[in-house]
Amino acid sequence: MGIILYDLAGEDPSLRFSPYCWRTRLALAHKGLEVETIPWRFTEKDVIAPSMQGRVPVIVDGGRWISDSWAIATYLELTYPDNPTLFSGMAGLALSRLYSAHADILVGTIFPFIALDIFANLHEKDSQYFRSSREARVGKPLEAFVAGRQDRLAPFRESLAPFRLVLKTQPFFGGEQPLYADYALFGPFQWARCTSSFALLEGTDPMHAWFERMLDLFDGLGRNAPAYNRA
Amino acid sequence: MGIILYDLAGEDPSLRFSPYCWRTRLALAHKGLEVETIPWRFTEKDVIAPSMQGRVPVIVDGGRWISDSWAIATYLELTYPDNPTLFSGMAGLALSRLYSAHADILVGTIFPFIALDIFANLHEKDSQYFRSSREARVGKPLEAFVAGRQDRLAPFRESLAPFRLVLKTQPFFGGEQPLYADYALFGPFQWARCTSSFALLEGTDPMHAWFERMLDLFDGLGRNAPAYNRA
Numbered sequence: 001m002g003i004i005l006y007d008l009a010g011e012d013p014s015l016r017f018s019p020y021c022w023r024t025r026l027a028l029a030h031k032g033l034e035v036e037t038i039p040w041r042f043t044e045k046d047v048i049a050p051s052m053q054g055r056v057p058v059i060v061d062g063g064r065w066i067s068d069s070w071a072i073a074t075y076l077e078l079t080y081p082d083n084p085t086l087f088s089g090m091a092g093l094a095l096s097r098l099y100s101a102h103a104d105i106l107v108g109t110i111f112p113f114i115a116l117d118i119f120a121n122l123h124e125k126d127s128q129y130f131r132s133s134r135e136a137r138v139g140k141p142l143e144a145f146v147a148g149r150q151d152r153l154a155p156f157r158e159s160l161a162p163f164r165l166v167l168k169t170q171p172f173f174g175g176e177q178p179l180y181a182d183y184a185l186f187g188p189f190q191w192a193r194c195t196s197s198f199a200l201l202e203g204t205d206p207m208h209a210w211f212e213r214m215l216d217l218f219d220g221l222g223r224n225a226p227a228y229n230r231a
Numbered sequence: 232m233g234i235i236l237y238d239l240a241g242e243d244p245s246l247r248f249s250p251y252c253w254r255t256r257l258a259l260a261h262k263g264l265e266v267e268t269i270p271w272r273f274t275e276k277d278v279i280a281p282s283m284q285g286r287v288p289v290i291v292d293g294g295r296w297i298s299d300s301w302a303i304a305t306y307l308e309l310t311y312p313d314n315p316t317l318f319s320g321m322a323g324l325a326l327s328r329l330y331s332a333h334a335d336i337l338v339g340t341i342f343p344f345i346a347l348d349i350f351a352n353l354h355e356k357d358s359q360y361f362r363s364s365r366e367a368r369v370g371k372p373l374e375a376f377v378a379g380r381q382d383r384l385a386p387f388r389e390s391l392a393p394f395r396l397v398l399k400t401q402p403f404f405g406g407e408q409p410l411y412a413d414y415a416l417f418g419p420f421q422w423a424r425c426t427s428s429f430a431l432l433e434g435t436d437p438m439h440a441w442f443e444r445m446l447d448l449f450d451g452l453g454r455n456a457p458a459y460n461r462a
Contacts, residue, residue, distance in 0.1 A: 088326075091319030094406030095326040101396035159390075165332035175325030 002034030004060040006048050009039030010121040010195075014226040017121065017194040019107050019187035020069040022222070024057040026183035027073050029218040031083040035059075042126045069187075070100050073180050086180040099173060099181035106188040109156060110200065112138075116146045117196035121228050149198065156200070160207055167206040171213060178217060186214045186222065194227045233265030235291040237279050240270030241352040241426075245457040248352065248425040250338050250418035251300040253453070254331075255288040257414035258304050260449040262314040266290075273357045300418075301331050304411050317411040330404060330412035337419040340387060341431065343369075347377045348427035352459050380429065387431070391438055398437040402444060409448060417445045417453065425458045 005028070008018035016022075016037065028035045040047060045054040051067040058067045059075075066075050074093065077086050087093040115134060119142060122130055131142060138145050163185070166173060173181040189211050192200050201208040215223035236259070239249035247253075247268065259266045271278060276285040282298040289298045290306075297306050305324065308317050318324040346365060350373055353361055362373060369376050394416070397404060404412040420442050423431055432439040446454035 085322075088322030089319060091316075091323050091406060091410060092326060094401055095319075095323060095330075095404065095410070095412055097397045097400065098329065098393055098404060098412075099326075101393040104396060105393050162329060162332040162336050165335060166328045169328065170325055173326065173329060175322060179322060179326070181326055181329075 002036055003028065005035050005037045006040040006056045006058040007037040008056050009041060009123070010228075011123045012121075012226065013039040015121060015194060015228065016225060017118070017191055018056055019103070019191035020055075021057040022187040022190045023069040023103070023180075023183045024059065024072050025221065026178075026186060026214075026217065027069075027076055027086055027180060028059075029221055030086055030178070030180075030183070031076050031080050033076070033080065033083070041123050043129050069184075070097075073183075086183075088174075088179065092179070096179065096181045096184070100184040103184040103188055106185070107191070109159065110188050110192055112145055112152065113149045113156070113198055113200060114146075114192050114196040115142045117198065117228065121195050153200075157202070157205070160205075163210075164206050167210055172210070178214065182210075182214060186211070190214075190222055190225075194225060196228065233267055234259065236266050236268045237271040237287045237289040238268040239287050240272060240354070241459075242354045243352075243457065244270040246352060246425060246459065247456060248349070248422055249287055250334070250422035251286075252288040253418040253421045254300045254334070254411075254414045255290065255303050256452065257409075257417060257445075257448065258300075258307055258317055258411060259290075260452055261317055261409070261411075261414065262307050262311050264307070264311065264314070272354050274360050300415075301328075304414075317414075319405075319410065323410070327410065327412045327415070331415040334415040334419055337416070338422070340390065341419050341423055343376055343383065344380045344387070344429055344431060345377075345423050345427040346373045348429065348459065352426050384431075388433070388436070391436075394441075395437050398441050403441070409445065413445060417442070421445075421453055421456075425456060427459065 005021070005024060007016045007021045007025070009016055016039070025035075040056055048054065048056065048058045048067070051058045051065040053067050055067065057069055057072060058065060059072055061079070066072050073086055077093070087096050119127065119130060135141055170176065172178040173185065189200065192198065201211065236252070236255060238247045238252045238256070240247055247270070271287055279285065279287065279289045279298070282289045282296040284298050286298065288300055288303060289296060290303055292310070297303050304317055308324070318327050350358065350361060366372055401407065403409040404416065420431065423429070432442065
């Protein structure tokens with residue numbers, strides 16, 4: 001039996017948009033592991049109760065429950081050492097943490113651009129939970145939180161300067177081929193792509209070109225994923 | 232014969248303050264290589280002319296001239312493969328680029344805090360060159376450029392959030408021991424420490440604790456370096 005992944009879904013169960021679950025999707029694909037994804041909503045805490053916490057990604061592998069995208073990645077690396085490496089040794093693992101940390105911060109930086117778009121894609125059972133929990137966190141209505149997002153775009157893009165410097169000399173953050181560092185960073189941008197039409201990156205940005213390469217990996221796993229209704 | 236390093240110096244030839252030269256100093260120490268440092272000033276372009284460019288660090292190793300801190304680090308790794316590794320393989324090297332890129336950006340971010348302090352430490356032969364070249368770059372007098380620096384401290388510290396997340400779980404960016412990633416990031420903070428009394432980091436900041444660990448490496452190579460006159 002393959003690995004099971006509880007994967008955050010929208011009203012449309014095929015819409016999978018969690019920045020953290022996307023890391024895990026690509027990490028599993030990199031390892032060449034079979035996975036069955038199960039659509040999960042924010043309010044279905046009981047379904048993942050055996051993981052002893054309430055957030056996805058959660059995987060179940062041969063009866064073992066593992067949560068947290070970083071913990072899942074290191075679990076996969078240790079449990080399947082003969083499959084392609086996600087980190088390239090202990091030093092690579094240590095050096096990869098900054099990418100994961102950056103991606104965590106990016107989730108917070110990108111949220112004020114797409115919060116309402118996420119809300120519009122949720123299953124109705126999640127809507128009230130999402131609005132009230134997120135509004136408590138940011139201290140204002142989601143509408144006010146997102147207002148003026150166009151004006152915040154320039155400093156956001158400016159904050160990506162270090163990544164652009166790296167991409168001047170190599171196609172992926174892992175070098176010639178992607179590593180977990182790439183999957184960690186892919187998550188927040190795929191989260192935005194799957195839920196919103198708002199263009200975070202300019203078409204001429206090297207980060208945009210990198211993201212396009214990431215979308216093509218594993219037979220277009222990211223590119224072919226259902227996104228919000230673009231009608 | 233050991234390696235020669237042309238090392239940016241102030242009026243006091245023992246004051247060595249280049250953020251890029253500091254990377255190289257620690258990389259050489261990590262590799263356990265003997266080095267003779269030669270004080271160099273901005274205007275002594277002729278001295279390093281064999282390197283085919285005008286900036287330090289420049290090293291000379293057995294007649295070979297190598298410039299650019301990243302190129303020097305990769306040269307050392309390839310030339311002295313049996314000495315302790317700076318990168319831990321090709322993946323580690325690829326993953327380390329973001330640290331170097333971040334440090335390059337940090338030089339630009341820190342400069343508006345310490346530009347006048349650097350100026351005050353220069354050899355008189357460099358003063359006019361430094362002021363005119365930097366004022367042309369930033370588009371205003373250094374005094375105006377630095378004004379209000381206290382107000383810019385909070386966003387600067389906020390920008391270090393990803394680094395702090397990493398240091399929650401490991402003492403160095405390279406893991407249990409420092410790697411080139413650490414030396415790259417050390418440079419800009421040591422540059423500030425050697426030239427300025429301005430406190431970029433709070434004493435309670437995990438980045439401050441990391442910097443203190445870095446200062447202790449190699450028998451206090453960074454800590455014992457002469458700094459500006461603190462009288």
